Structures are given as C-alpha cells and as structure tokens.
Amino acid sequence: MPPRNIAGAPARGPDFWGRERDVEAVWKLLERGSVLLTAPRRWGKSSLMYALHDQPWPAWSVRQLDVEYVETPAQFLTELAANLLQLDPVLGVFKKTRELPTSLVRWVSGALSEVEVGALGDLKLKLRDSLRDEQWPELAEQLLGQLQRLEGSLLIVIDEFPMMVDTFLDKDQEGCLRFLRWVRAQRRPQQGLMLRFLLGGSVNIEPRLERLAQEAVLNDLERFQLQPLPLDRAIEFVTEVLKGESVPFEEGTPRKIVETAGTGVHFFLQVLINECMSEMRQQRWPRLLVEHIQPAYESRVLGPPNRARFSHYHSRLKSNYGALEEPARLLLAELARAPVSNVDELRMVLLRHGLDKVELDDLVARLESDYYVTRSGGEVRFHSNFLKDWWLRNAPGIRRKP
Amino acid sequence: MSQRGPLLFNPSRASFEELEKTFVGRWPQLEAFERDLLADGAGPSTRHWLLIGPRGSGKSHFTELLSRRLRQNHGWGVARLPEEHYQIASVAELLEQILIRLEGLKVSPFAQERDPRRVEELAIDRLRAWRQKHGKPCLVVLENLGQFLDRKLTARRDQSRLREVLMQEPPFILLATATSYVEATVEHSAPFYDFFQISMLDELSREEVIGLVQARAQWDQDENLLGRMEQVKLRLEAIFHFSGGNPRLVLALYGVLRHGVTEDLHTQLLELLDEVTPYYQARLTNVSPQMVRVLTEMALAEGPLTPAEIGRRTRLTTPQVTANITRLGDERFVRPGGRPEDQRSRYYELTDRLFRIWMQMREGEPVRQRLLLLTEFFQRWYGWDWEEPGSESPGRCQDLLKTLDHLSEAFPDEHDALRVWQLDSSSGTDDPQLIAREALAQAFRAHMPRLARVPRLRPHVLECYRRLRERGILTEDIPPYSDALAVQNAPSVDRALSALHPEMREAVALLLGRASDEAGDSKQQSAS
Numbered sequence: 001m002p003p004r005n006i007a008g009a010p011a012r013g014p015d016f017w018g019r020e021r022d023v024e025a026v027w028k029l030l031e032r033g034s035v036l037l038t039a040p041r042r043w044g045k046s047s048l049m050y051a052l053h054d055q056p057w058p059a060w061s062v063r064q065l066d067v068e069y070v071e072t073p074a075q076f077l078t079e080l081a082a083n084l085l086q087l088d089p090v091l092g093v094f095k096k097t098r099e100l101p102t103s104l105v106r107w108v109s110g111a112l113s114e115v116e117v118g119a120l121g122d123l124k125l126k127l128r129d130s131l132r133d134e135q136w137p138e139l140a141e142q143l144l145g146q147l148q149r150l151e152g153s154l155l156i157v158i159d160e161f162p163m164m165v166d167t168f169l170d171k172d173q174e175g176c177l178r179f180l181r182w183v184r185a186q187r188r189p190q191q192g193l194m195l196r197f198l199l200g201g202s203v204n205i206e207p208r209l210e211r212l213a214q215e216a217v218l219n220d221l222e223r224f225q226l227q228p229l230p231l232d233r234a235i236e237f238v239t240e241v242l243k244g245e246s247v248p249f250e251e252g253t254p255r256k257i258v259e260t261a262g263t264g265v266h267f268f269l270q271v272l273i274n275e276c277m278s279e280m281r282q283q284r285w286p287r288l289l290v291e292h293i294q295p296a297y298e299s300r301v302l303g304p305p306n307r308a309r310f311s312h313y314h315s316r317l318k319s320n321y322g323a324l325e326e327p328a329r330l331l332l333a334e335l336a337r338a339p340v341s342n343v344d345e346l347r348m349v350l351l352r353h354g355l356d357k358v359e360l361d362d363l364v365a366r367l368e369s370d371y372y373v374t375r376s377g378g379e380v381r382f383h384s385n386f387l388k389d390w391w392l393r394n395a396p397g398i399r400r401k402p
Numbered sequence: 403m404s405q406r407g408p409l410l411f412n413p414s415r416a417s418f419e420e421l422e423k424t425f426v427g428r429w430p431q432l433e434a435f436e437r438d439l440l441a442d443g444a445g446p447s448t449r450h451w452l453l454i455g456p457r458g459s460g461k462s463h464f465t466e467l468l469s470r471r472l473r474q475n476h477g478w479g480v481a482r483l484p485e486e487h488y489q490i491a492s493v494a495e496l497l498e499q500i501l502i503r504l505e506g507l508k509v510s511p512f513a514q515e516r517d518p519r520r521v522e523e524l525a526i527d528r529l530r531a532w533r534q535k536h537g538k539p540c541l542v543v544l545e546n547l548g549q550f551l552d553r554k555l556t557a558r559r560d561q562s563r564l565r566e567v568l569m570q571e572p573p574f575i576l577l578a579t580a581t582s583y584v585e586a587t588v589e590h591s592a593p594f595y596d597f598f599q600i601s602m603l604d605e606l607s608r609e610e611v612i613g614l615v616q617a618r619a620q621w622d623q624d625e626n627l628l629g630r631m632e633q634v635k636l637r638l639e640a641i642f643h644f645s646g647g648n649p650r651l652v653l654a655l656y657g658v659l660r661h662g663v664t665e666d667l668h669t670q671l672l673e674l675l676d677e678v679t680p681y682y683q684a685r686l687t688n689v690s691p692q693m694v695r696v697l698t699e700m701a702l703a704e705g706p707l708t709p710a711e712i713g714r715r716t717r718l719t720t721p722q723v724t725a726n727i728t729r730l731g732d733e734r735f736v737r738p739g740g741r742p743e744d745q746r747s748r749y750y751e752l753t754d755r756l757f758r759i760w761m762q763m764r765e766g767e768p769v770r771q772r773l774l775l776l777t778e779f780f781q782r783w784y785g786w787d788w789e790e791p792g793s794e795s796p797g798r799c800q801d802l803l804k805t806l807d808h809l810s811e812a813f814p815d816e817h818d819a820l821r822v823w824q825l826d827s828s829s830g831t832d833d834p835q836l837i838a839r840e841a842l843a844q845a846f847r848a849h850m851p852r853l854a855r856v857p858r859l860r861p862h863v864l865e866c867y868r869r870l871r872e873r874g875i876l877t878e879d880i881p882p883y884s885d886a887l888a889v890q891n892a893p894s895v896d897r898a899l900s901a902l903h904p905e906m907r908e909a910v911a912l913l914l915g916r917a918s919d920e921a922g923d924s925k926q927q928s929a930s
Binding site: 004006007008009010011012013014015016041042046050054064065066068069071118119120121122124125128160163267274278281282300303307308309310311312 | 430431434438441445446447448449450519520522523524525526527530531559560562563565566569570585588589590591593595596597598599600601602604728731738
C-alpha cells in the first residue's frame, strides 16, 4: 500500500516509508547499547521510534513514552512504572509479591490491586499517590532490578527526553544530575534481561550538560543521527505519496517537488505536496504538472507558515556561535544569495570582510553539524530550500543578487 | 421564506439538510477531508488537523457538516466545543469538556475532583474506554486554536501534555480551526510546532459565489430572487470584483439582493457596505491603533504600497511598518503582492477588498469618485439592459468601428457623433461645446464597456480614449480606461498591473483582454 501524505503526525505502518535501513541500523546499535537519536524537529524521530515499537525485532519487547510534560524524577518513575506494567511479562513479575522487596510491594502491587486492567491513567494516579518524592531513587532501583528476572530484551523508548531533562535542570539541578546518573547506571550491562533505552528529542541537551561539566552522564550512549532521503529515494517517496493520495501527475513532477524543496526530509516534501494538492483542488487542475510546483511553493509554502519555522536557526547563531557568529552570518547570507558556493568563494567572502583568521573548514563543519548547510566535495549549500528561502526573506541584511 | 438575516447564519442550529444544500464550492475538499479522517480512524497514523480560513470563510459550516456526516453516516462520536472556551483553563478541563459533550452528560463525572491531574488521567481513561466500547473513533472540533493556546492552555506543561495525549494512542482526533497561522504551531520550541496537518479554506470563485446565492435562495424558496436569477447572476458577476469570495460577505450580499436588484450597481454596493459595517467595525476592535493606521493608509492609497511608502504616509519607521504588516499578515488582513521596479521591495495589499472599499467609503473622498466610475464600468460590462454583445453582426461591428474613429477625430464637429450615440445633454448650459463635452464623456462611459466586450473592438476603444484625452475633449481621466492605457504603455505590463488594487487590476485586464475568467468569455470569443 503506498504511503499517504502525513505532514506533522508520526507516520506509522504503510505511511512510514523509506526508513528500513535506519530502523535496521538502530536495532543493530541497540544490540550494542542504549542509543541517543538526534535530528532537528519534524525530521521523523517519533516515526522511527514508533516503527521500533510497532514491529520489534524478535525477542524484544518495546514500551514507548513521551515525557516532555514530565516535571520531576518521581513523576518520570510513575510514568515508567505504569507503562511497563502494561506489558504482560512485567505484570507477571509484579504479581508475585512474595518475591518482591517490601517497599516495592507496597508501591506497585498495592496500586495494581485497586486498578482495572488497561486503566493506565488510574494506575498512574495510584502509583503517584503512594510515592513520596524522596523515595524515587530507591524504588526506581528496585523496579528495574526486578526486570532482570525477565528473559529476552526490553527496549524503553523515551521521546523528548532532553526536553524533560531541561525542565528537571530548571527546577532542581542537583536532583536532575542525580537522576541522569541513575539512568546511566541502568544502561550498564546487566546479567539477565537486556535492557536498552532509546532516547530521542530535538533539543540538544549536551551543551548545557557540558557547561555543568556533566557530559559524562550521556557519553556512553550510541549515537544515531537521522539523515534526509537521498535524491533518488526522495523522488521515489514523492511518487509513492502522490499515488497514495490518488493525485494524477506528469512524469517530472516528483523530481520537481524534490528539487523545489531542496531536501530529502520527508516532512518538508510532504508540506509541499500538501500545498500542491490544495492548489490543485482550488484551481481544479486535472493533473499536477511540473509548472505548478514552483508557484505553489512560493505562494503557499513560503510566507506566514514559514516565517517562524526557522527563526531559531537565526537566533541560535547569536546564542551558540560566539566569535564565529559574524563569519557564520556572512557565509549564510552568501549562500542565500548564491545557493551553491564552493569553498574558495566562501573563503573570499571572509577575506573581503577581514576575517582571514577564521578556519573556514571548521566553521562549515559546525554549520553542517547544526543542520544549516550540507557539503558535498567542495560545494556548500543550505540544507533545504525551505531554510535558504527563509534566510533570504527573513534574515536581516540579505539582499538578492541582481 | 426564512426571515433570518444572512449574517446570523449559525451552522450548529441548521439542519443536516440545510447544511448540505447550502454548502457550495468546497465539496471536493470536504470529501477528501472525510476520506482522510476515515482512513486515520482505521489506520495506525493519526493526524490532527488545523483548518485555516479568515473570518467568515465558512469554517464552522465546513466542520459542522463534516462532523455530522461522520456521526450520521459512519457512527463516529463527535464533541464540538463552544467557540469561546469559557469553561476551559487547563488540559484537564479540556478533556473534561470533551467527555461531557461526547457522552451527552449534564454534569461532569469529575465534579468532585479537586486535583486537575486526577481529572486529566481519569478523563483520558474514560475517553479511551468510550472508544473501546463503541469501536468507533471520536472527532473533537475545537475552534479558534490560536486563542485557545494563547489564552486558555497557556502553561507549557499543559500544551506538552495535550500533545502527548494526541500522540500516544490518541483517544480522539482533533480538528481545530483558526483564522491564520497559530503562533504556538510555528514557534520552533513550542510543543505543537508543525504538529497539525494544515488545510486551508480558500475564497469562493465567481461561479461558486453565484452558486452559493442560488443555493441559499433555493433553500429559502425565494421565488422572487430565483425568478430573476439571470439578472442576479450578472449583478453578482459585477459585484464579485468588489466583494471577493468570502462566504459571509456573499451571504450579506444575498441579503441585499433579496430586496431586489437595483439598476445602479453603486447603490447596491453601498447597501452591501451598510450591511457589513458592524462586522468590519467588530474586526477592527481587535487590532491595535497603529495597525489600524497602517490599514487605513493602505486602504486609501491608489494601489498597493511598499512598507517604505506606508512609512512615509503614516510617519512611522519602515521597521515599525514591517512589524505591523507582519502581524496584519498573520491575521490575514494584508498579503504580499507583486514587486515594484526596485526588486528589493514588495507591495502589500488588503486581503479583503470589500473591507478596503468599506474603509475608502468612510475615509477617502478622492477614491470614492474612482469607485463610482469603476462600478459604472462593471455595471455596463455585465449589463443586462442591452443585447448580448455576441449578437453584434459583422456589419454592426464595422459601424461601431467607424463611430469610434469618428468620435476620435470629429470634435469640434461633435454633433455628428452625438447623433450617432443618440444622446442629449441636460447640463443646463447653452454652450454647445460644453454640452458636447459633457455628453461625450457620458456617452463614452455609458457605451464603451459594451464595445470593449467585443475583443476586436478593444484596441479601438482604448485608442479612442487616448485621442479624446490628448485633444482635451475628455477633460478628466476616466478609470479604468486611464489605468489601462498607463498599464499598456508601461515597460512591464505585469508589474504595472500589480501596482493596482485588485478590482481595478481586473477591470484593466478585461480592457486589455488579459482576464482569464472574463464574464461571458466564451460567447465573446465566438462573436469575435
């Protein structure tokens, strides 16, 4: 079944398309250890997490949590426990009360006895009500300790983990670091159950931890960075989505959509497809033609919806780049005006502004790792046309080249 | 016949049949939406939707009809929240209100609960249980998402929680509406950043406007209006240039037309403006004084303006103007237009052309005269009081061409021309030259649109106008002929067109034969 155009929500089942290799790569990494999944927002992290959850590898059990709204370690433990108890094998362990530590029995089994099966919210409330904040380290230790009695492998997917940690740090720095050290301890190899965490989120928490000299709490994690689809796969994806949406189109249309978006990120392609479909309906076009794409992009995609979409890229230069802020701005302005530049041209830009001491390669590498640009051989360009056109329209001091 | 005023149309009180029968122009979008929702309800990917359309664009009609179709035809549960969200200040209260509406309860089952977190969890459990018990999905309709997130669900934690509820095995599908892009969905750090699948409600086309008026008249069994539908159509075609395709305004127009189609388009336009005055006044109360100042200047200008020009006229700095325009753009008051010669800048124009005309009529004397002449042009162009231009025989066309040539050259031997046009003057002066000039100007305005509808005569009409102006026979510019000549002589026709207000742009496009949706186009093409 071809994928539908899912622009925003996690794509699952047949709508999750073209990421088989990513899924396999993540499972392989998980066999080695816990994983930190990184990518900017809307690049498909949650969809990938759901793919692991929906079709686990043999012998794996998966439980997924979204914890952005969680505010304390105790609340996190409540969420985790209530979710784990939705798994039958885990439930089985906690029903054998005679084999559990007393405090854990009091906490978990007491709650279980009062709650109907499947009432997750009620279970969370019971667990929350019988948990005192200072108890969380002890009970967390016991909870995960008991999991060792299970066989096989258990993956706990925690979406928006960095966002939760950010909240913890704002509220109680010491308590948060204690929590992070505990989570790290749980990631150490154990004897029985293979327990793995997949931590995902769009906020990069590491700079903040570095400032606290606490980067070690995350440095044991395997890293997996989501990448856009390559050109041919992106064209294939667009073709499939148009088919899935029953949109008649001419042969070159999918390629034109990919070239106009200037990226293989599913979300951006789908935003453009969505707008092309709207324009098609409005104009009553019988077929989506190559010539329809650019006007639809300019009239419907750019403008109000795009205005705030990338403003954080602009503000981040000021907050994160220090002395490199000005050269970074100059390079990005140049790339916005002349979409593809080679490294020598960019070096000339810096020289013209008296910035000859800046290490261009380092700067480009940093912009690349922060998803501003991509570099292929000697050529540098914006990561997507969405971002390039945003820069052209919204970044101060940009003027089109005549 | 219903006596209800058209601006008071309330979809939630209308019958299913009325909603269906008076729903015009958006059926493909509604059916696609319904298909998507049904597929989401049955499949693993659940999207949540944001329907964006300006005020009066028919969002309530759309969502009401969609939700009733889902309920009646597919057994879905539907919870439609009140537009103002008075009872909601947290995610717990939102879920509680959804539950009350879904189950048709009089009192909240959690009325005794004092802890909002408990209400949150218990409501989610109960919503999930509802879905499990009924085996059908549930649609929640929430209007004014922007206001809801800005003023009601303000706590970040609450927004994050709602996002979590909507992502993790969601107990319902959320269909939200907004008048413009919602800050909390485009701000990168916000929980709902690019979260919703967006669907836009575009304006109705000219044919759809006619369809809507006809559908309403049929529903109201307004035999009087239906009996003169051909006349009404021509009036709608003309007035569309001023009103655009906002359904609420079309319904206001419908209300005006029910009282009769006056001979004079200008009068009818004024009636429509009276009808919509309270609506526009209410809209302006939600806008800051500086934004109103910018809007007014844009409305009174002779065409779209650049931010720098607005700044000069309002004595505001360009950054101030740009900031105001950005906010006005978000509210869909203004939109970017073309670019002037200086490619670095951009024109901005008011999105709702009737709103601009409404402001012009209240504030700007000079533009009123232009508007009068323009309504006169459209009235003649779409006039029903003369024979179809397509019926002009080749011989008659030749006669008309000769007359045009004669007109261009005849003055001061104008009397022949006047005889041809069978006009006399009632100006009260004895000066034959003055009488002749005035009569000629009137004759020109009265008859030229008719001639210009015949494609092969258009160049002659403009040439005639040019000669009469050059020779001082026509003493003042007559829009849209003057504008058409200016555009024709501009280095870039497209750029010159983009510097005009839309209704003038359309009139000029008609005169230059560049309008793609010319009224009666097919007839004229065959005639020519």
